[in-house]
Amino acid sequence: MRQISMARLTRMFAWIGFSSVGGGRSAYIYDMLVERHAWLTREEFLPGYTLSQLLPGPTISNLSVFLGHGLRGAPGALIGLVAVLLPGALAIVVLAGFYFNHPVNPHVQSVLRGMGAAVVGFLCVTVGLIGKGALRARGAIAILGLTFLLVGILRVNTFLVILVVGAASLWLNRPSSSEEIRETIAEIKP
Amino acid sequence: MSDLFALAWTFLRLSFLAVGGGIGVVPEMQRQVVGIHGWLTARQFVDGYALSQITPGPGMLVTAFIGYRVQGLLGASVAMAAMFLPTSLLTWIVAHRWERIQGRPWPQAVERALAPLAVGLMAAGVYTVGRSAITDIPTVILALASVIILSRRWLPAAVVVLAAGVVSWFVGP
Numbered sequence: 001m002r003q004i005s006m007a008r009l010t011r012m013f014a015w016i017g018f019s020s021v022g023g024g025r026s027a028y029i030y031d032m033l034v035e036r037h038a039w040l041t042r043e044e045f046l047p048g049y050t051l052s053q054l055l056p057g058p059t060i061s062n063l064s065v066f067l068g069h070g071l072r073g074a075p076g077a078l079i080g081l082v083a084v085l086l087p088g089a090l091a092i093v094v095l096a097g098f099y100f101n102h103p104v105n106p107h108v109q110s111v112l113r114g115m116g117a118a119v120v121g122f123l124c125v126t127v128g129l130i131g132k133g134a135l136r137a138r139g140a141i142a143i144l145g146l147t148f149l150l151v152g153i154l155r156v157n158t159f160l161v162i163l164v165v166g167a168a169s170l171w172l173n174r175p176s177s178s179e180e181i182r183e184t185i186a187e188i189k190p
Numbered sequence: 191m192s193d194l195f196a197l198a199w200t201f202l203r204l205s206f207l208a209v210g211g212g213i214g215v216v217p218e219m220q221r222q223v224v225g226i227h228g229w230l231t232a233r234q235f236v237d238g239y240a241l242s243q244i245t246p247g248p249g250m251l252v253t254a255f256i257g258y259r260v261q262g263l264l265g266a267s268v269a270m271a272a273m274f275l276p277t278s279l280l281t282w283i284v285a286h287r288w289e290r291i292q293g294r295p296w297p298q299a300v301e302r303a304l305a306p307l308a309v310g311l312m313a314a315g316v317y318t319v320g321r322s323a324i325t326d327i328p329t330v331i332l333a334l335a336s337v338i339i340l341s342r343r344w345l346p347a348a349v350v351v352l353a354a355g356v357v358s359w360f361v362g363p
Contacts, residue, residue: 019348021246022355026312031347047301050308051284057205057277058212058250065278069285077282085274088247089254093266095241096258099234108240114332114358115244116323118351121336123316128341131309140306147310152317159209162307169303175295 004039004071006079012037013064013083020088022115025060026052027126029067035129039071042130054162060084139172193260194268196227201253201272208277211315212250219252229260244355246348250274328361 004012012032020028026049033039048070052062061081068080134140147165150156200222208215216239224232235256242252250273257269291297324333332354339350 017247019246019346021348022243022351025248028347043301043305046305046308047288048285050304050311051288052281053211053308053311054209055277055281055284056207056209057281058208058248058274060248061250061274061278062281065281066285069282070289074282074286077278077285081274081278085247085251085270088242088245088251089266089270091245091247092242092251092254093258093263095245096238096255096266099237099241099255100259108237108244110361111355111359112240112243113323113325113329114361115351115355116319117329117332117358118336118354120316120320120323121333122340122347122351123312123319124333124337125340127309127312127316130312134305134309137302137306143303143306144310144313147307148313148317150314151311152314158211158311162311165310166304166307169307170299173299173303175299 006072006075009068009072009076010079010083012039013068013080014087016064017084018087020060020084022112022119026063027123029060029063030126030130031122033067040067042132042134044070046130046134050162050166053158054166137169137173139169143169143172194265197257197260197265197269198272200227201257201269202276205250205273205277208250212248223256229256234259248274328358332357 016025016028016032030045030049034042034045045067048063048066049059052059052066055062061084064080064084065077069077072079131144134144137143143165147161150161150165151158204215204219204222207218220232220235223229224235230238238255238259239249239252242249242255245251251270253269253273254266257265257267259265261268288297292301320333324330336350336354339345340347345353
């Protein structure tokens with residue numbers, strides 16, 4: 001990951017927090033940090049994304065913490081979290097104040113429908129782009145397909161799928177013994 | 191005061207149940223907030239969730255909406271802190287450890303192994319969202335238009351998504 005100044009990191013995450021409308025928010029983070037600004041590579045983004053899903057908590061806040069930490073250490077993690085939350089939090093509080101004081105039906109359903117549809121398109125494009133970086137692993141296509149089948153179509157618990165399919169993928173991609181020997185030698189001779 | 195504790199405790203537990211993203215805990219949140227505590231009516235919950243989807247930032251900011259109903263700004267802050275801070279701290283600890291071991295063979299193998307899994311999860315997410323979002327011809331057209339515009343990078347994603355919302359507003363239900 002590139003070294004990024006604190007000011008730029010703050011602006012970037014605040015912009016993501018401000019502009020990530022309509023669901024699929026991790027895609028906005030990917031789009032800005034990887035595709036548009038190249039602060040990190042697809043390969044660097046992906047482990048953070050999977051860990052953010054595997055760990056409890058909303059994915060976008062976990063991902064902001066993970067990537068903020070990678071880019072700028074602990075202060076980066078904190079700023080990443082706060083900056084990504086604050087714009088939306090302010091908006092929702094203002095709207096809540098309005099909503100509870102003037103009990104009107106917010107005619108948001110048709111707006112939501114349109115935004116939801118566009119977000120699906122956005123997610124398709126994003127997954128296509130990310131997929132290019134993900135297919136270098138051994139058995140990548142089988143792992144990808146199996147995960148999609150289990151979580152998307154059969155609706156098996158995500159956590160369980162990550163554990164089981166993750167273990168299988170890890171076994172397929174385990175370090176070769178020569179890599180481990182080199183590591184051991186490196187540890188003996190610092 | 192007891193309401194604030196109840197808010198904090200409710201959202202703290204929900205945040206730790208949210209594995210694989212926040213959307214999975216929405217039904218349980220509704221059960222807690224509407225059924226058990228009676229903080230909101232079912233209608234208010236649905237409206238609040240819809241508002242949190244149009245406003246930017248995580249969908250789980252619906253917690254701020256609920257907290258606001260219970261105890262104003264203080265309630266919103268407490269609810270948000272309970273939802274986001276403890277799990278973020280956990281992620282930070284993992285990120286910190288991860289960084290220190292990253293270059294070694296096993297962590298590298300983990301990175302390689304997790305990449306196709308992550309894409310599979312994303313694809314599954316798209317499928318799940320798509321099944322509920324793409325329901326008729328206008329939504330199909332909007333989704334296709336968004337694919338074309340975004341894959342050619344004509345406009346930023348936020349502009350496309352907002353524009354689709356506006357179009358849909360005019361087309362009506």
